[in-house]
Amino acid sequence: MSKRIVILGGGTGGTLTANRLHRHLKHHPIGDAVEITVVDQDDHHVYQPGLLFVPFGLAQHSEIVRPRQAQLHKDITFVQQGIDRVDLERDTVVLEGGRELAYDALVIATGATLALDETEGLTGPGWNEKVFTFYDLAGATGLETALAEFEGGKLVVNVVDMPIKCPVAPLEFCFLADWYFTERGIRDKVTITYATPLDGAFTKPVASAALTSLLADKGVHLITEFNTGEVDGEAGKLVGYDGREVPFDLAVVIPLHSGAAYVGRSEGLGDDLNFVPTDKRTLQTIAKPNVFALGDATNVPASKAGSVTHFEGEVLVDNILRFLAGETLNSTFDGHANCFIETGFGKALLIDFNYDTEPLPGHFPTAIGMPLLKESRMNHLGKLMFQWVYWHALLQGRDIPGIGADMPTRGKERPAPHTPELEETAV
Amino acid sequence: MSTATMAGVEVRLNDEGFFEDPNQWTEAMAVEMATADGIDTLTDQHWTVLKFMRKEFFEKGTGPTVRLLGKTSGVSVKDLYLLFPKGPAKMAARIAGIPKPKGCI
Structure with missing residues (x-):
């Protein structure tokens, strides 16, 4: 019998997970027997980093919104319907209107909403x-x-x-x-x-x-x-x-941000703000082993940012395939985030960090590269170019050359380590 | 990092006066810290908040934000500010002997 993977949310996380899963399954022993379904309440995929530019007349509505379904591989089923709740006991998603979708593995990728x-x-x-x-x-x-x-x-x-x-x-x-x-x-x-x-x-x-x-x-x-x-x-x-x-x-x-409303209606799935408690290394939820989550929907202590979601996608897809094959999950997600910070006048900063390393000065990804924590025109151009990368590589669930899931450490300037002598004089 | 003597015991504090090791904390220390912060008596409501913060920290690895505290501790945000006038999340975390709430990354 075929395996059913249901992905809730057709935004950044849901789309890149679906496409990446689809590609990896082509070369996987269980590949032919897996059905992927993505559910979303509408068919408008918004390039969210573009929202910052709209108020200043630097981006138009038409540039930053595309149909969700068009971003998914044709073999992936897209269901446009609101979600009523997830029934964890029955491994079933109940849609608004009563239709049910049973799953072997579920991915929560419904992001954050504005409360x-x-x-x-x-x-x-x-x-x-x-x-x-x-x-x-x-x-x-x-x-x-x-x-x-x-x-x-x-x-x-x-x-x-x-x-x-x-x-x-x-x-x-x-x-x-x-x-x-x-x-x-x-x-x-x-x-x-x-x-x-x-x-x-x-x-x-x-x-x-x-x-x-x-x-x-x-x-x-x-x-x-x-x-x-x-x-x-x-x-x-x-x-x-x-x-x-x-x-x-x-x-x-x-x-204030919260998770999606249906999370609150799904017994045992979310926390007080409807975010989904999730293991920060494996991206498996605490609720049940066959439920995974990524992106803004989770409670993992990483930035709620598209780059984090992209890096999570690599670990998540690997772990879903491991779960379906009955193998041990990889605990490898390091909280990697990589963000351009637009600073005006055609310049931007770049920051790169993870769970353990805060954003530091230096260069990315190695000692020769884009300046970190420093205004430059190159970073601004990087930010503008990223919109193309988003639609054409990131949503397709492809790796972006030179920017892997693990945070690079070469090129970062670390502050001088504390020495015991100094600590004593500070007391 | 520095050390301080509270309720007769030497404890390790970070640069902002938060406990390095929440397990060193005792209720007697909370009373001392509260007095130093201008809270003469720790009422039942104060203790509700302090105990809730410790529970959250040990379960989730960080203390809650003010808003989450108002939603889940049983004490409203307005009352939290009356109880801990210098900012509930931070002040209560310090008196409860847990690290400063991370807020977010």
């Missing part, structure tokens, strides 16, 4: 007029108009809570806003403020210091440890749980 209702007042007065998010296409498009009409005043970029998709995107938004208003000749009439719940610009110390100083260079005010309790669109202010207020004329809010 707008979790922040008081966010969608109240002023929503999509002077309070926006650029984390979905409608918001990013609306923001393009609002920015074009903005003649001066207080622009506030606010992250409600972590984790969020692409944790550097809000910083990139600040950098691009600085560039955008400079180009329009009104930079002196605009104040840009970045309010974050973190205690610095970013989570990891070396990168946080570099990005904090870059914000200062560009005249962006940084407010740290700000936990947004309420968005008051009418009065034009964010109110923190600790009572601090941040006034705005235009607010760009990155809302």
Whole structure:
């Protein structure tokens, strides 16, 4: 009897997993007897890194949205239907409308969603007029108009809570806003403020210091440890749980993220925020051995970013095939992330890190390569080129030459190690 | 890293004053740290939060964010700020003897 692999979600993770599985199965003993099905509620695949550019008129709707099914190999079945729940006991997915899909192995790749209702007042007065998010296409498009009409005043970029998709995107938004208003000749009439719940610009110390100083260079005010309790669109202010207020004329809010709603309806599958508890090395879920997960849908302590999902795909596909063959899983995913950070004026930074190594200066992938943690034009071109790579190589589940799942260590400049003598004097 | 004496025992702390080893922590130490932070009495509600944070840390490897704490600890976010005015996730984590919550990467 043939084996059935069901993949929930036709975004980055679901698509590259399906295509990679399909290719690997051609040369696998069980290859002919495996059916792959991908489920998604719609047929619009959004190139999410493009959302950052839409508000600044640097990307158009038509460039960043393509049909989901067209990204899948023709032998992969695509089912367009909402998901009601996963019945772990019966190894069955129940779709909206009652149709059921039984599986031998299941992949959760339904990403993260924006939990707008979790922040008081966010969608109240002023929503999509002077309070926006650029984390979905409608918001990013609306923001393009609002920015074009903005003649001066207080622009506030606010992250409600972590984790969020692409944790550097809000910083990139600040950098691009600085560039955008400079180009329009009104930079002196605009104040840009970045309010974050973190205690610095970013989570990891070396990168946080570099990005904090870059914000200062560009005249962006940084407010740290700000936990947004309420968005008051009418009065034009964010109110923190600790009572601090941040006034705005235009607010760009990155809302709390959660996993997909069906995860919450599937007994035993998700955590309190509907993310799926997953082994960070094997990508098998804690819920059941025949259920795997990747990308933004999981709770693994890696960035919610497309590069992480791509690197996870290699380990995940290998482990699904091992699972179906009754073999031991590989515990090899190292948390590798690789992100371009657009800094405006045709430049970008590049960061490369994993579970154990924070983003460090140096070069990628070896001592001769793209500069890490340093602004350069080459990195900007890399970011632009990546859109082509995404549609043509990454979604096809192909390896990208020179950029493997394991984080390269050559080329990274490590800080001097702590010596016992120094530690003693520091006491 | 540094060391400090709490409730008569020498403990190892990191640069920000968080415990290096959560197993060194005792309730008596929590009382001392809370007093130093301006919390005169640790109420039942304080203890609910502290114990919840330790449980989360030992189960998941990191303390929860403020919002998750408000959703799952049984104490609302507004009350959390009244209990731990300097920022619940960080202040409660320190008093509970666990590392600073990672938030995210």
